[in-house]
Amino acid sequence: MTLSTSATADHIYATGLRNQWHAVVPSHFVAPGAMRKVTVLGEQWLLFRRSDGTLSMLADRCPHRGAPLSLGKHLGDRVACWYHGVEVETDGTVSSVPGLPGCSLEGKKLVTSLPVREVAGAILAYFGDEEHPEPAALTLPEPLTDPEVSAFLCYAEWNVPWRYAVENLLDPMHGAFLHHESHTMSDGDTTAKFRIRETARGYFFEKTDQRGVNFDWVELCRTGVDWVDLSIPYPPSAGPGGPFGIVGMACPVDEQRTGVFFWRYRRVEDWQRASWRFLYRTLIEKRHWDVLEQDRVMLESMPVDADQQENLYQHDLGVVRLRRLYRAAAEAQSSAGA
Amino acid sequence: MTDTWPYLDVHQSRTHEPTPYEHKLAATLEEVFTEEGHELADVVRGLTSRQVHAADGTPWTEESFRAEMNRLGA
Ligand code: FES
Ligand SMILES: [Fe+2]
Numbered sequence: 001m002t003l004s005t006s007a008t009a010d011h012i013y014a015t016g017l018r019n020q021w022h023a024v025v026p027s028h029f030v031a032p033g034a035m036r037k038v039t040v041l042g043e044q045w046l047l048f049r050r051s052d053g054t055l056s057m058l059a060d061r062c063p064h065r066g067a068p069l070s071l072g073k074h075l076g077d078r079v080a081c082w083y084h085g086v087e088v089e090t091d092g093t094v095s096s097v098p099g100l101p102g103c104s105l106e107g108k109k110l111v112t113s114l115p116v117r118e119v120a121g122a123i124l125a126y127f128g129d130e131e132h133p134e135p136a137a138l139t140l141p142e143p144l145t146d147p148e149v150s151a152f153l154c155y156a157e158w159n160v161p162w163r164y165a166v167e168n169l170l171d172p173m174h175g176a177f178l179h180h181e182s183h184t185m186s187d188g189d190t191t192a193k194f195r196i197r198e199t200a201r202g203y204f205f206e207k208t209d210q211r212g213v214n215f216d217w218v219e220l221c222r223t224g225v226d227w228v229d230l231s232i233p234y235p236p237s238a239g240p241g242g243p244f245g246i247v248g249m250a251c252p253v254d255e256q257r258t259g260v261f262f263w264r265y266r267r268v269e270d271w272q273r274a275s276w277r278f279l280y281r282t283l284i285e286k287r288h289w290d291v292l293e294q295d296r297v298m299l300e301s302m303p304v305d306a307d308q309q310e311n312l313y314q315h316d317l318g319v320v321r322l323r324r325l326y327r328a329a330a331e332a333q334s335s336a337g338a
Numbered sequence: 339m340t341d342t343w344p345y346l347d348v349h350q351s352r353t354h355e356p357t358p359y360e361h362k363l364a365a366t367l368e369e370v371f372t373e374e375g376h377e378l379a380d381v382v383r384g385l386t387s388r389q390v391h392a393a394d395g396t397p398w399t400e401e402s403f404r405a406e407m408n409r410l411g412a
Contacts, residue, residue, distance in 0.1 A: 026350075036341070037341070152350070152351045153350065154350055155345065155350065156344070156345065156346055156347075157343055157344035157345045157346065158344065159344065235372070236371055236372045236376070237368035237369075237371050237372045238368075238371070239367070239368075239371045239376060240371075240376035240377075257343070257344075270404075271378060271403070271404045271407050271408070273411065274404075274407035274408045274410070274411030274412070275367065275381075275407045275411060276411070277410075277411035277412070278360075278364065278367075278407055278410040278411035279364055279367060279368065280351060281349075281351045281352050281356070281411075282356045282360055282361065282364035283364050283365065283368065285348070285349060285350070285351050285352075286348055286349070289348045289349075296346075
């Protein structure tokens with residue numbers, strides 16, 4: 001097992017929470033018949049896809065002497081380690097030790113294999129520690145499953161701690177400043193009062209005095225996977241269909257790196273849906289990207305000790321709440337095995 | 339598919355670089371949505387008055403526009 005219950009709370013807080021699902025990479029990063037090495041929660045993993053499309057995820061560590069399986073060979077339904085040829089099946093079972101047939105390693109499940117799901121173009125995996133190997137119940141974000149909603153995934157890799165990426169989403173007020181020169185967020189007041197509204201699955205952080213003008217609210221949802229939902233108005237040029245929404249997730253890669261997933265979605269049907277999708281591909285995607293780059297540039301420029309020397313005010317309540325929640329979860333997970 | 343960090347790709351939804359026809363249609367469509375309205379009739383009228391026609395040169399009808407959007411926006 002690679003995810004240990006003996007990890008410290010600091011380590012878990014820095015590299016990502018266990019015992020829940022996380023988005024890993026877009027589905028198309030692993031072609032049929034291919035493998036891909038990925039880092040998640042500070043650990044090395046191997047995504048392995050059969051030619052029929054079936055996906056599995058293994059710890060990237062040979063059960064013999066620890067060589068990366070990702071350097072090995074894809075054998076269709078198993079991987080052969082390059083070092084001494086040990087073969088591992090997609091559920092983590094050693095199927096053969098070519099150098100010593102009949103060796104006692106054969107038939108043993110010695111490699112961690114994570115439960116995986118593919119959702120709206122992304123690979124989700126369950127990262128349980130050794131005390132919690134069974135996957136947590138997963139409720140998918142409804143904008144990604146509702147047939148009346150159309151969505152595009154945008155994935156990007158940022159050199160920031162995962163918490164900074166999530167905190168940025170629980171900080172709606174930056175929309176009116178950082179994104180003031182954007183295609184969607186030039187309107188609205190630059191002063192606001194916020195409140196936290198608890199829900200069964202997380203909480204809203206929202207302006208009390210403005211809605212539907214800028215980035216005015218966000219909901220943190222903890223449904224087996226952590227995600228945020230928010231909505232931002234489009235200008236009339238985007239055509240009929242109202243505002244667009246974002247479902248956001250962050251993949252904790254390691255202490256300094258994060259994969260961010262943003263599904264831009266819109267509740268649109270028929271020709272309105274088709275014309276938005278056409279405009280998105282041709283013109284709008286680039287403008288959304290420019291906004292995201294503003295976030296990346298700002299977050300990557302933050303000093304490493306940014307969250308050690310702050311003077312917070314009322315707009316930061318959403319961030320404070322988030323940190324408290326994640327810190328408590330990290331503490332609980334670090335002592336789970338004690 | 340590259341393995342190098344970081345992956346930063348502006349265009350992730352396209353299947354091809356838009357053709358000049360697609361570029362022009364999209365840009366005009368945005369103008370029409372802004373200036374004429376959001377109904378199908380507004381769109382057909384706005385594209386026609388701007389002399390932006392279908393790929394085969396014929397003026398748009400509601401049916402042909404709908405069909406073309408379904409093709410381009412599938
Ligand atoms: S380390 Fe993999 S076969 Fe020896
Ligand atoms: Fe932002």
